[in-house]
Amino acid sequence: MPAWLEVAIRSVCILIGLFIITKFLGKKQLSKLSFFEYIVGITIGDIAGTMSMDGNIRLAEGITSILIWSLFPIAISFISLKSKKFRDFVEGNSTVFIKNGKVLEENLKKEKYTIDELLEQLRKKDVFRLADVEFATLEANGDLSILLKRDKQPLTVGDVVGNVPSEKEPQTVVMDGAILDEPLATAGLNRGWLKNELDKIGVAIENVFLAQVDAYGQLTVDLYDDKIQVPEPQEKKLLLAAMKKTQADFELFALQTNHEEAKQAYEMNAKKMESLITKLEPLLKA
Template identity: 55%
Template sequence: MPEWSVIIFRSLGALFILFVLTRILGKKQISQLSFFEYVLGITLGELAGFISTDLEGHYFYGVLAIFVWFFVPFLLEFAMLKSKKLRHLFEGKGRVVMKEGKVLEDNLKKERLTADELLEQLRGKNVFNLADVEFAIMETTGELSVLLKKEKQPLTPSDMGMKKVNEVEPQTVIIDGKIQLEPLATIGLSPGWLQTELEKIGVSLDNVFLGQVDAYQQLYVDLFDDNLKVPAPQGKALLLATLKKTQADLELFAVATRSPDAKAMYERNSVALNQLIDSLKPMLQN
């Protein structure tokens, strides 16, 4: 067998083994790495390259070495789940580098972090003023976690006394001009409904790159032809307008009627509908 074909065979075998083992070790291997995971990744890659190209080396020995480097961290992962001391030993622990707007220089030196690197990390968190920082912690992954002072934090709906709305994940119902039946069925809609919505906005199915339907059954589409303008969904705006019109009609009926009972009923329902509109505004005005 030619050497080039042997290299291809050994490389594919090493790639398959690394893929399977990485899947077993979990997603942490492809996210921000700890010290131990960093060393493990380098070693596994080095072993894979070695058994792929070293034709004089025994292939089985290389595979055996990979499995040794797999089983040791695999077992340690279980041990670290139960032992805080082991986690600190192999992964380290977070260290506070800023407190109440002041840099803790000693901790900064322990993390081998310069002032320029600290400022760079802060800018990455959209923090440009040291005085705005309540706490900054260097995590075991090398990522800087920043807590701003209370008065410098962005306003939230709860700060403004607004009701928070839990949004439901939109369903992607069209991909590359093809209807996705399963997501469409998940939200209780049919292909016929989708075709009708496309006709309303004057768009053909084969021109849709992506199409999504939100919790309010509004269709958003991205077209292959970017020069075409698609009207924004108006479902929520129309519903809010309809509710306001109905409430206004109830007030008009209350003024126009001569019956005291009917007048009281119209006024009561108008107030109830107005309260409903106020509670729905956060959802319908987004």
């Protein structure tokens, strides 16, 4: 067997092997690379590289080495899942730097953090005044997490409107002009409905690049032909407008009629519509 062929075969085998191993190591390794995992990754790569090039190393030896280097982290993460103590030992604990708005100097010293570095980390999180921080902790991976004081926290929807409807993820039902049946079923809809909705806005399915359904069954589309203007879904806006109009009508009727009983009934219904509007407004404006 010529040398180049051996190298080729080895390389392909190792490539496939490495691919499987990285699949086993999982996504966690990608996002939260600890120093240990970083070194493990480099070493595995190095062993694989040497193995594929160097004909003197026997394949069995190389594979043993790679297996040990890759199985060890898997074993560690498996035991970490089971035991809290082991996890704390391997992955480390977070250290509290600021508590009740006060800097804990002892902990800073323990982590060898100077106050300048702490301020720098805070600035990176857009906090320029130490006084704005209620709580801050150094995570095991070296990131600083900050809880701002209540009056310094950014405004959320819940602060402004009470009883906010929960947001559900939209489903992508058409991609590249092809209907995706599974998301469509998840949204509780079917192809017939989709065809109907597309007909309503006058668009052929072949022209749809992407279509999504939101939590209220409203369809939004992006077309291949960008010159065509697609109307926005109006159903909820129209409903709100219709309800407001009916409420106003009732008030008008109540004013116009001389019939005492009818007047009261109209007023009551106007109130009912008003409470309906306040109840539905957050849902309909979402």
